[in-house]
Amino acid sequence: MPPAPPKQTIFTTMSALATELGAINLGQGFPDAEHAPELLAAAQRALAHKSNQYPPMRGLPELRAAICDYYGRRQGLALDPAQVVVTSGATEALAASILAVVQRGDEVIVLQPCYDAYIPLIERAGGMAVAVNLAPPHWTIPFDALAAAITPRTRLIIANTPNNPTGTLLTRADFERLGELCEAHDLTLLCDEVWEGMIFNGSAHASPLHVDSLKGRAIKVGSAGKLFSLTGWKVGWAVAAAPLADAIAGQHQFLTFTTATPLQWAVAEGLTLPDEWHDAHAAIYAPRRAQLIAGLEAAGYVVLPSAGTWFVTIDLAASGLPADDELVAERLIREAGVASIPVSAFYRDNALRGYLRLCFAKQEGVIEEALGRLAGFRTSI
Incomplete structure (x- = not known):
C-alpha cells in the first residue's frame, strides 16, 4: 500500500476554513495588501x-x-x-x-x-x-x-x-x-x-x-x-x-x-x-502591531512580550479562557469569525498548550473588526 499522505499544515487548514466560513484571517502570516x-x-x-x-x-x-x-x-x-x-x-x-x-x-x-x-x-x-x-x-x-x-x-x-x-x-x-x-x-x-x-x-x-x-x-x-x-x-x-x-x-x-x-x-x-526604504517598509507594520496589542489588552487578553515577526501571542489561561488552544481556535473561527493559530501546532505532539498566535499584517479596518469580534468572544465563552 502507498504511504499515508503527510498531515496538512495548520496554516493551510485554518486559511481554508477562514475562506469557507468567511472569517477574518489572523492565522496565516501574509499581508492583505501589497506594500512594495x-x-x-x-x-x-x-x-x-x-x-x-x-x-x-x-x-x-x-x-x-x-x-x-x-x-x-x-x-x-x-x-x-x-x-x-x-x-x-x-x-x-x-x-x-x-x-x-x-x-x-x-x-x-x-x-x-x-x-x-x-x-x-x-x-x-x-x-x-x-x-x-x-x-x-x-x-x-x-x-x-x-x-x-x-x-x-x-x-x-x-x-x-x-x-x-x-x-x-x-x-x-x-x-x-x-x-x-x-x-x-x-x-x-x-x-x-x-x-x-x-x-x-x-x-x-x-x-x-x-x-x-x-x-x-x-x-x-x-x-x-x-x-x-x-x-x-x-x-x-x-x-x-x-x-x-x-x-x-x-x-x-x-x-x-x-x-x-x-x-x-x-x-x-x-x-x-536605501536603508531608509527598508526601515520605512518595516515601520508600516508598527502601528498595526500596536493596534492589535492595545485592543487585545483592552478586551482582557494577556499578550506575551515579543519583538519581531508579524505575530503576537496570547496566554489563554491568563486571559480567563480554557487552556486548550486547539479548542479555542476552533471555537473562535466558528463562533466569532476570526482565524488564529494554536501555538501547540509548533510543538511536536502538542507538548505545550494554552497559547494562540495572531497576525497583525492586516489593514487597520480589518484589525479593528477582528478586535470587536475577539472582545465579544472572550465575554461569551
Missing part, C-alpha cells in the same frame, strides 16, 4: 526586458552579490557571493541545508516552538528530531537541557530568530553559548532568520555569522518574501561558509534546481534600495 510597489515594478521590467530562461543553479550573480551587500550594510556581515545559494523560498533553503548535513540515523536538536516544516524535513533526510522546549513567557533557551540533549549522534541544531510564533529574539550572547556547544561537539547550527527585517522594539538582529566560533559551522536562512511582504514570490537563500554552501547547492540542484529568473532580478534590485 518598487519590487512589483522591478519584476515587471525584468519579465519584459531581461531573461526568462534558466538562471545559474546557485542564483543570479547579481542577486548573490546584492544579498552580501545587504547583509554588509544592515548587519555588518562580511560575506562573499560564494557563500550564497538562492533557493525557491526559505523552506527550500531549510530543506537543502538539512539534506546537506543530516544522514540516516543522525540526530537533530530542534528548539520548539518551531516552524512546522523542520521536523518533517529532518525525517525525510533520515534523521531523528530531538526536541528541546522553550517555555513562556520569555521563551529563552534552556542551555542545560540543550547540552544534555547532545549525544554522539547529534549533527545539527536548528534555531529561529526572530522566533515564529513567539516573536522573541536570540542575542549575541545566546549565539556565543551555542558556538561553544557546537565547537565542543563538532555540530552545525542552522538558523532560520526569515523575520530579520521585521523587528519592532529597536533591538538589533543577531546572527550566528556574527560569532567567530560559528562562522564556519552555521547556516543563515533568509527570505525575500518576508523582507518585502511578497510571500508568494518564494525567493529565499542560504548563507554559509563556502564548503557548507557547496554542500547545500549540491542538494538544491536536485530539489528545485533554480528559482524564477525575473523575481531574482527584482529581489536583487530591491535589496539595493
